[in-house]
Amino acid sequence: MAVPAETLLQIYTQIARIHEVDEAIRKGLSSGKFRFTYWPMTGQEAIPAALAPLLSHDDYMVTTYRGIHDLVAKGVPLRGLFAEMLGRADGVNKGKGGSPHVSHPEVGAMLTTAIVGGGAPIANGLALASKMRGEGRVTIVNFGxxxxxxxxxxxxxxxxxxxGLPIIFLCQNNQIGEYTLIPDYTAGMDFASRADALGFRGAKLDGNDPESFHAAMADIVRSVRNGGGPVFVEAxxxxxxxxxxxxxSTHLTPEQREAGMRDWPVRKMPARLLELGVASAQDLADIVDAAKEEVADAVAFALASVVTPASDVSIDVFAQADFVPHRGHYPVRADTASPAGGEAKVMNMAEAVRHAHEIALEMDPTVFALGEDIGDPVGGVFKTTLGLGTRFGKERIRDTPIAEQAIIGAGMGAALAGMRPVAEIMFNDFVGVCLDQLANHAGKQRFMSGGATSVPLTVRTIMAGGVGGLGAQHSQSLEAWLLHSPGLKVAYPSTPKDAKGLLLSCIFDDDPCVHIESMAVLHGIKEEVPLGDYRIPLGVAKVRREGADISIITYGLFVHRCVALADKLAEEGISVEVIDLRTLMPIDYDRIIGSVQKTGRGLVVHLATEFCGLGAEIAATLNEELFGKLKAPVSRLGADYAPIAYSSAIESAQIPGEASITQRIKQLMNF
Ligand SMILES: Cc1ncc(C[n+]2csc(CCOP(=O)(O)OP(=O)(O)O)c2C)c(N)n1
Incomplete structure (x- = not known):
C-alpha cells in the first residue's frame, strides 16, 4: 500500500468535512436560510483533501470562488468560514469578502479570487517572497x-x-469552463504539456483517485519545496x-452523470478504505459524524453572528480610515514634509527616484524592485534604477519578462507575504494591461479580507504626455482610472525633492500606491535634494506660488507650466495661487478648499482627459462646498476628449496650454 493508513484516514476526514460543508451550504441555500452565491465544488473534494497532509499552515495557497473545498482542507476554521459566506461580522474577513473572497493568512489561505486566472500572478509573488527569504514554503495556486x-x-x-519559483499550478480540470466544454474553447487539450513549452514540469493526474493523487503530489511537493522549481499539475x-x-448540473448526460457518481471520491473512498482494511465501518461512520457535528456547530455559530454594520464600509479600504474621501469630511493633515538641513545634492527626478530606491533598499531587506529592463546595464529605460542592480544584485533588482500582469501580481503576492516591492510599469498606458491585478486585486484585497491582509506594494509608472511625438498609446495620464478604483493610493510628484519623499512614503505605506512620474520632468528639472531619509506625507498638498485672485489646482508636469504662467499673469495684474496636489489619493481637500475660499476662484488643470477627469470631481466639490462664497464657478481644464495625437503640434493644442489656461483664467476673472 503506497499511502500509509493514517494518511488515508486523514484524507478521508477532509473529504468528509468538505462534503458536509457542501451539503450544509446546499441545504441552507435551498431552504432559504442562507443567501449567497455558491459555486459548488461537488466532485472535486479529493484534490485538496489528498494534498492537505503534504502541506502545513506555513505553505501558501491561493484559490478561486469555487475553492471552498480548498479552504476547508487548508484549515480555515469552519465557524469563521460559514460566517464569512453568510456575510457576518464573525467571518474570517468580517463578512466583507464573502464566499468568493476568503483569506485567512493564519493557515496560509492567502487569497480567493473571483476573477478567472487572477490568482496565478499573485501566487507567484507569494512563492517569490518565500524563495527570497529561504523559507522553504510551497505555494499552491488552484484554478479551473x-x-x-x-x-x-x-x-x-x-x-x-x-x-524557478516554488509554486504548484494546480489546475482542477473539472471538464468544463463555465458552460463551455473543453473542445469548444481550445485545440490544445493537453494542459500539462503547456508547462513543457515553458520549460518546466507538467503532470496529468487523476484528481478523483486520492491514493495515486496523494502519492504523486508527495513527490511534486517535495521537489518544489527542495528548490526544483514550479510544477503544473492537471488534476x-x-x-x-x-x-x-x-x-x-445540465452539462452531463445521464450516462456521464452516472459514471461520475460512481467515480465520486465521496462515495468510492469509504468502500476502498474498507477493502484495504484501514478502517471499520464504525470508524468511517465516526469520521462522518464528527464532520457533521463540526459543520452543524459552524452553521449555528454563523447564523447567530450579526452582519457587519454598513457604517463600517469605509474601514479596511485603506490602513488609514481618514484617507477615504467623504463628502464634508476634509481632514487637516500636517505638512511634516520639509527635510531640515543635512547634506543635499542637485538631482533631476530620475536621480531622486533612484536615490529613494537606494535608501529603501539599504534600510529594509523586504524592499526589492521588479520591472522590465530595470537591471543594469540598462537601469530602466528612464534610468531610474541605473546602478542599483550592480549594487544590490539581481535578486533585489529583478528584470522581468514583458508581462505586466505577472509583474504586478508578483509584486502584490510578495507584498501579501510582507515584502515591500516596487514594481515599474514602463509607461502609464501599460496600466491598462494589468489593471485587473492593480484594481481588482491589489486595491481591493485589504477590504475583501476585512483587514486580515494588506498589500504594501508600490507601482511606479511614467506618464509621457506633454513631451510630444509619443502618440496615442504612450502619452496618456490615466490617474482617473486609478482614482476610480477604491483602495489605490496615487502620488503624482512635480519635483525631484517631492518624488524622493513621496516615493519613500509610498514604499513604506501599508497599501498599494501608484507613483506617477512625468517624463517631461524626470530629466527636465533639477533641484537640490536632501540626501537623508525624509518622507512627504501622503495627502498633503503644497502651495507652490501664493496668489490672491484665483487658485489653480494641478499636479505633475502642469505645476511647472502653471507656475510659469502665473508669473506671466502677475505682470498683467492677475495674482494666481498654484496648488500642487502631490497626492491625488488621499486628496488634500482641506488645503484646496482653503485656497479657493481665500481667492474666491478656482481652476483645476490637468493633462488627463477633461471629461470625467479628477478636475470634474474637485470642481464639483468646491462648487458644492463654497457655493455663495465664490466669485465665479470653479472650473476645470483638461485634454480634449480624443486619443493623444502623434503630431506634437496637435498634442500641444489638445492638452491645456498657455493660451487655453490664460483664456479660462480671464473668463473666471471677468465672470
Ligand atoms: C476574468 C473573468 N472572466 C469571466 C468570468 C466569469 N466566470 C466565472 S466562473 C467562469 C468559468 C471558469 O471556468 P474554470 O476556469 O474552468 O473554473 P471552474 O469554474 O470550473 O472552477 C467564468 C467564465 C470571471 N469570473 N472572470
Whole structure:
C-alpha cells in the first residue's frame, strides 16, 4: 500500500468535512436560510483533501470562488468560514469578502479570487517572497481548466519558470469552463504539456483517485519545496454540480452523470478504505459524524453572528480610515514634509527616484524592485534604477519578462507575504494591461479580507504626455482610472525633492500606491535634494506660488507650466495661487478648499482627459462646498476628449496650454 493508513484516514476526514460543508451550504441555500452565491465544488473534494497532509499552515495557497473545498482542507476554521459566506461580522474577513473572497493568512489561505486566472500572478509573488527569504514554503495556486485560456495564467507560468519559483499550478480540470466544454474553447487539450513549452514540469493526474493523487503530489511537493522549481499539475476531476447555485448540473448526460457518481471520491473512498482494511465501518461512520457535528456547530455559530454594520464600509479600504474621501469630511493633515538641513545634492527626478530606491533598499531587506529592463546595464529605460542592480544584485533588482500582469501580481503576492516591492510599469498606458491585478486585486484585497491582509506594494509608472511625438498609446495620464478604483493610493510628484519623499512614503505605506512620474520632468528639472531619509506625507498638498485672485489646482508636469504662467499673469495684474496636489489619493481637500475660499476662484488643470477627469470631481466639490462664497464657478481644464495625437503640434493644442489656461483664467476673472 503506497499511502500509509493514517494518511488515508486523514484524507478521508477532509473529504468528509468538505462534503458536509457542501451539503450544509446546499441545504441552507435551498431552504432559504442562507443567501449567497455558491459555486459548488461537488466532485472535486479529493484534490485538496489528498494534498492537505503534504502541506502545513506555513505553505501558501491561493484559490478561486469555487475553492471552498480548498479552504476547508487548508484549515480555515469552519465557524469563521460559514460566517464569512453568510456575510457576518464573525467571518474570517468580517463578512466583507464573502464566499468568493476568503483569506485567512493564519493557515496560509492567502487569497480567493473571483476573477478567472487572477490568482496565478499573485501566487507567484507569494512563492517569490518565500524563495527570497529561504523559507522553504510551497505555494499552491488552484484554478479551473477554463483559466488555462486566460493571459494571466500564461504570464504567471512563464514568470514562475523563468524565476524557478516554488509554486504548484494546480489546475482542477473539472471538464468544463463555465458552460463551455473543453473542445469548444481550445485545440490544445493537453494542459500539462503547456508547462513543457515553458520549460518546466507538467503532470496529468487523476484528481478523483486520492491514493495515486496523494502519492504523486508527495513527490511534486517535495521537489518544489527542495528548490526544483514550479510544477503544473492537471488534476482531472468532474464537476458534478451546476456552475453556480444548487440546481443539478445540465452539462452531463445521464450516462456521464452516472459514471461520475460512481467515480465520486465521496462515495468510492469509504468502500476502498474498507477493502484495504484501514478502517471499520464504525470508524468511517465516526469520521462522518464528527464532520457533521463540526459543520452543524459552524452553521449555528454563523447564523447567530450579526452582519457587519454598513457604517463600517469605509474601514479596511485603506490602513488609514481618514484617507477615504467623504463628502464634508476634509481632514487637516500636517505638512511634516520639509527635510531640515543635512547634506543635499542637485538631482533631476530620475536621480531622486533612484536615490529613494537606494535608501529603501539599504534600510529594509523586504524592499526589492521588479520591472522590465530595470537591471543594469540598462537601469530602466528612464534610468531610474541605473546602478542599483550592480549594487544590490539581481535578486533585489529583478528584470522581468514583458508581462505586466505577472509583474504586478508578483509584486502584490510578495507584498501579501510582507515584502515591500516596487514594481515599474514602463509607461502609464501599460496600466491598462494589468489593471485587473492593480484594481481588482491589489486595491481591493485589504477590504475583501476585512483587514486580515494588506498589500504594501508600490507601482511606479511614467506618464509621457506633454513631451510630444509619443502618440496615442504612450502619452496618456490615466490617474482617473486609478482614482476610480477604491483602495489605490496615487502620488503624482512635480519635483525631484517631492518624488524622493513621496516615493519613500509610498514604499513604506501599508497599501498599494501608484507613483506617477512625468517624463517631461524626470530629466527636465533639477533641484537640490536632501540626501537623508525624509518622507512627504501622503495627502498633503503644497502651495507652490501664493496668489490672491484665483487658485489653480494641478499636479505633475502642469505645476511647472502653471507656475510659469502665473508669473506671466502677475505682470498683467492677475495674482494666481498654484496648488500642487502631490497626492491625488488621499486628496488634500482641506488645503484646496482653503485656497479657493481665500481667492474666491478656482481652476483645476490637468493633462488627463477633461471629461470625467479628477478636475470634474474637485470642481464639483468646491462648487458644492463654497457655493455663495465664490466669485465665479470653479472650473476645470483638461485634454480634449480624443486619443493623444502623434503630431506634437496637435498634442500641444489638445492638452491645456498657455493660451487655453490664460483664456479660462480671464473668463473666471471677468465672470
Ligand atoms: C476574468 C473573468 N472572466 C469571466 C468570468 C466569469 N466566470 C466565472 S466562473 C467562469 C468559468 C471558469 O471556468 P474554470 O476556469 O474552468 O473554473 P471552474 O469554474 O470550473 O472552477 C467564468 C467564465 C470571471 N469570473 N472572470
Amino acid at each position: 481548466d477554463g483559466a488555462t485560456s486566460i493571459g494571466s495564467v500564461h504570464e504567471a507560468m512563464n514568470l514562475a519558470g523563468a524565476w 482531472v476531476t468532474l464537476r458534478l454540480g451546476s456552475h453556480a447555485g444548487v440546481a443539478d
